[in-house]
Amino acid sequence: MSALVEERGGHAHDAAHHDEPGFWRKYVFSQDHKVIGIQYGFTALTFLLFGFTLMMMMRWQLAYPGKPLPLIGGLLGEGQASGGIMLPEFYNQLGAMHGTIMVFMGIVPLAVGAFGNFVVPLQIGAPDMAFPKLNMASYWFYFVGGVTMLASFFAPGGAANSGWTSYPPLADIATAGQTWWLVGMLFLIFSSLLGATNFLVTIIQLRAPGLTWFRLPFFVWAQFVTSFLLLLAFPALQAAAILQFMDRVAGTSFFLPEGLVVSGKALEVAGGGSPLLWQHLFWFLAHPEVYVLILPAFGIVAEIIANNTRKPLFGYRSMVYALIFVGFMSFIVWSHHMFLTGMGTAISTFFQTTTMIISIPSVIILSALFLSLWGGSIRFNTPMLFALAFLPMFGIGGLTGLPLGLAAADIHLHDTYYVIGHFHYVVAPGTIFAMFAGIYYWFPKVTGKKMNELLGKIHFWPSFLFINGVFMPMFWQGLAGVSRRLYDGGQQYAHAQDVLWLNEVMSVSAWCLGLAQIPFVVNFFWSMAKGKRVADNHWQATTLEWAAAPSPPIPHGNFAQVPTVVRGPYEYSVPEAPAAFLTQNGDAAEEAA
Amino acid sequence: MQIPYTVEPRPDTGLFNAKLGIWLFLASEVMLFGALFSSYVLLRTGATSWPHGSEYLNVWLATLNTLILIGSSVTMVMSWASLKLGDFKKYRLYMGLTILAGLGFMVVKGFEYGAKFEHHLYPSTNTFLAIYFTLTGLHGLHVLGGMIVNGYFWGPGSKLWRRDPERFANRIEVAGLYWHFVDLVWIFLFPTLYLL
Numbered sequence: 001m002s003a004l005v006e007e008r009g010g011h012a013h014d015a016a017h018h019d020e021p022g023f024w025r026k027y028v029f030s031q032d033h034k035v036i037g038i039q040y041g042f043t044a045l046t047f048l049l050f051g052f053t054l055m056m057m058m059r060w061q062l063a064y065p066g067k068p069l070p071l072i073g074g075l076l077g078e079g080q081a082s083g084g085i086m087l088p089e090f091y092n093q094l095g096a097m098h099g100t101i102m103v104f105m106g107i108v109p110l111a112v113g114a115f116g117n118f119v120v121p122l123q124i125g126a127p128d129m130a131f132p133k134l135n136m137a138s139y140w141f142y143f144v145g146g147v148t149m150l151a152s153f154f155a156p157g158g159a160a161n162s163g164w165t166s167y168p169p170l171a172d173i174a175t176a177g178q179t180w181w182l183v184g185m186l187f188l189i190f191s192s193l194l195g196a197t198n199f200l201v202t203i204i205q206l207r208a209p210g211l212t213w214f215r216l217p218f219f220v221w222a223q224f225v226t227s228f229l230l231l232l233a234f235p236a237l238q239a240a241a242i243l244q245f246m247d248r249v250a251g252t253s254f255f256l257p258e259g260l261v262v263s264g265k266a267l268e269v270a271g272g273g274s275p276l277l278w279q280h281l282f283w284f285l286a287h288p289e290v291y292v293l294i295l296p297a298f299g300i301v302a303e304i305i306a307n308n309t310r311k312p313l314f315g316y317r318s319m320v321y322a323l324i325f326v327g328f329m330s331f332i333v334w335s336h337h338m339f340l341t342g343m344g345t346a347i348s349t350f351f352q353t354t355t356m357i358i359s360i361p362s363v364i365i366l367s368a369l370f371l372s373l374w375g376g377s378i379r380f381n382t383p384m385l386f387a388l389a390f391l392p393m394f395g396i397g398g399l400t401g402l403p404l405g406l407a408a409a410d411i412h413l414h415d416t417y418y419v420i421g422h423f424h425y426v427v428a429p430g431t432i433f434a435m436f437a438g439i440y441y442w443f444p445k446v447t448g449k450k451m452n453e454l455l456g457k458i459h460f461w462p463s464f465l466f467i468n469g470v471f472m473p474m475f476w477q478g479l480a481g482v483s484r485r486l487y488d489g490g491q492q493y494a495h496a497q498d499v500l501w502l503n504e505v506m507s508v509s510a511w512c513l514g515l516a517q518i519p520f521v522v523n524f525f526w527s528m529a530k531g532k533r534v535a536d537n538h539w540q541a542t543t544l545e546w547a548a549a550p551s552p553p554i555p556h557g558n559f560a561q562v563p564t565v566v567r568g569p570y571e572y573s574v575p576e577a578p579a580a581f582l583t584q585n586g587d588a589a590e591e592a593a
Numbered sequence: 594m595q596i597p598y599t600v601e602p603r604p605d606t607g608l609f610n611a612k613l614g615i616w617l618f619l620a621s622e623v624m625l626f627g628a629l630f631s632s633y634v635l636l637r638t639g640a641t642s643w644p645h646g647s648e649y650l651n652v653w654l655a656t657l658n659t660l661i662l663i664g665s666s667v668t669m670v671m672s673w674a675s676l677k678l679g680d681f682k683k684y685r686l687y688m689g690l691t692i693l694a695g696l697g698f699m700v701v702k703g704f705e706y707g708a709k710f711e712h713h714l715y716p717s718t719n720t721f722l723a724i725y726f727t728l729t730g731l732h733g734l735h736v737l738g739g740m741i742v743n744g745y746f747w748g749p750g751s752k753l754w755r756r757d758p759e760r761f762a763n764r765i766e767v768a769g770l771y772w773h774f775v776d777l778v779w780i781f782l783f784p785t786l787y788l789l
């Protein structure tokens with residue numbers, strides 16, 4: 001390492017790193033992909049917890065409408081909760097911000113920013129990301145965007161309150177928090193564009209010698225396709241955010257039609273705009289975004305399943321082709337979110353057809369993961385439990401999406417709790433479980449220490465139970481016709497009366513789910529300080545991050561020498577092989593032989 | 594630590610990192626302006642009436658600006674070619690001209706905006722002016738960004754030439770790709786807004 005540092009002495013100005021970085025450059029403004037990954041991880045987990053807390057507050061209002069919030073009700077202030085009772089305006093802010101925080105500031109930065117940043121360069125045998133400075137900038141754009149979003153709670157009128165989708169005309173005339181939302185979103189978009197460009201260049205350019213495309217671990221493929229989606233889909237929201245910003249600040253009417261009357265008064269704008277334009281631009285991003293949420297989860301689960309079944313993935317190549325096909329198709333399904341906007345049956349037919357087609361590659365990937373279990377002698381450690389739970393949970397989420405993709409069935413289900421149940425099954429017990437799996441799996445790589453297995457299981461089983469308690473009843477409520485975004489959970493509707501009791505079940509489950517995260521938090525910090533030290537290749541894995549780098553990997557450079565890849569990613573239990581598993585860089589085979 | 598392929602191209606892709614990076618970035622820029630042009634189409638087809646661009650806008654000033662930008666793309670290429678030929682002085686000259694052309698474009702644009710405001714024509718006046726100000730404003734920001742980058746490479750950034758000429762030439766090539774893109778956006782904006 002030091003020899004390398006001296007060698008590039010002449011390029012000191014351009015080289016990404018100083019030799020002896022001080023505290024600020026080492027931990028805060030670091031350009032090392034591993035530190036940036038950890039920064040992303042901590043920030044995203046904090047946002048996830050915050051977004052979950054918002055929801056736990058909303059669930060009180062849904063279960064016990066009109067009753068003062070216990071414990072924190074008095075702290076919120078009269079503007080948010082009068083006498084401790086949540087006001088409808090505040091409920092709307094919580095709803096909009098819960099969605100925004102979870103999707104844009106929680107899961108995507110965790111899945112891509114944290115896992116992608118830390119793992120991808122290690123898995124492809126690269127010393128760092130291709131552009132370390134951009135990588136750092138990407139994190140700080142994300143940070144500023146996130147802080148802007150949170151600060152909007154203190155804007156006059158509070159945070160954005162027009163739903164996470166920010167549909168105009170409502171969002172155009174909403175309180176100042178919506179402008180903050182737009183500015184924050186622009187920062188988050190810049191961050192993800194820088195990140196996506198960086199990932200793509202890194203994966204295309206910095207693969208170690210011998211690491212051909214079909215020797216890439218599935219996780220890298222997942223990050224690769226995800227980055228393309230981020231790169232090409234996010235600009236549509238960027239455009240939409242710019243237009244909405246102009247509507248709100250410069251008084252244009254991009255999304256405001258003529259003759260709009262608000263609170264009995266005609267709105268003084270030129271008019272001539274189209275609210276539907278926002279929906280098209282928004283969903284052109286937000287549908288690929290759904291796959292941004294799920295593809296990295298597929299990647300993590302695939303790594304862990306191959307590792308713990310001690311078998312190659314079933315149909316690795318089919319999975320890769322399916323992944324690319326999903327990525328491509330995700331750009332032409334967006335209008336299935338808009339069947340009820342009156343855009344016409346011909347367009348609806350086209351988009352319901354593409355929607356049915358896109359379910360096929362998802363099913364291929366999920367089936368391949370299930371079949372990978374067949375005949376394996378499975379190690380049931382904590383990461384594997386979360387990875388295994390992901391499979392049926394994502395299955396439920398995916399299959400309940402089919403009726404929503406059919407225009408006729410969607411007329412009944414649109415905007416009901418059924419939709420909420422559907423996408424939360426995909427993202428919460430789906431993606432978030434995969435994220436937990438990833439944390440337990442790569443924790444020894446990051447820290448050199450292992451997380452406690454018993455606490456891990458105490459985290460897993462109650463989480464699994466209660467998360468189903470939260471989301472399963474939503475299907476019942478939704479089929480009964482209970483709409484989403486209701487401040488009182490449906491109290492005023494005759495057709496909702498039979499399923500109202502489920503509100504309490506869901507709320508209690510949500511709070512218990514919150515409690516079930518305590519063992520995780522304890523385990524996380526305790527293991528960091530006092531966890532058992534582990535060997536470099538703790539899980540006896542084949543991929544480079546375990547096989548070729550120490551735990552934790554050396555700062556700035558990752559590998560003492562550039563690894564050379566000699567085989568595919570999942571050579572476990574190869575018949576007549578010299579070792580139980582053959583690492584990609586060939587070391588294990590040589591040692592055994 | 595040395596990141597591979599920052600200067601020399603990777604054999605199987607034929608690209609150095611930053612060149613691939615800028616192409617990917619430009620792909621996302623295409624999507625950004627593509628989304629805005631699509632919005633223009635949707636708003637115009639949905640409108641009951643739509644003014645001809647020349648009713649509001651000065652076609653001659655825009656033609657002048659088009660010529661300025663195309664000229665600046667030529668000088669941008671010349672500056673890179675000068676570096677490839679090892680002539681730093683000529684690079685300085687051509688890069689300086691490129692920056693001046695950018696400045697000229699912005700000044701003309703400023704006069705155009707000023708004339709609109711004088712006649713009380715604002716983004717809020719109607720949808721045509723709204724999309725005109727938004728598209729040209731965003732394009733103007735891109736020109737400004739390019740001028741800042743080019744200015745850096747004309748001034749302090751050019752010290753790299755003495756240490757690592759190959760890498761410096763690469764940087765100018767990448768900056769040039771961006772500059773040509775900004776030029777190209779204008780080539781689409783001009784007829785769309787002024788002539789149709």
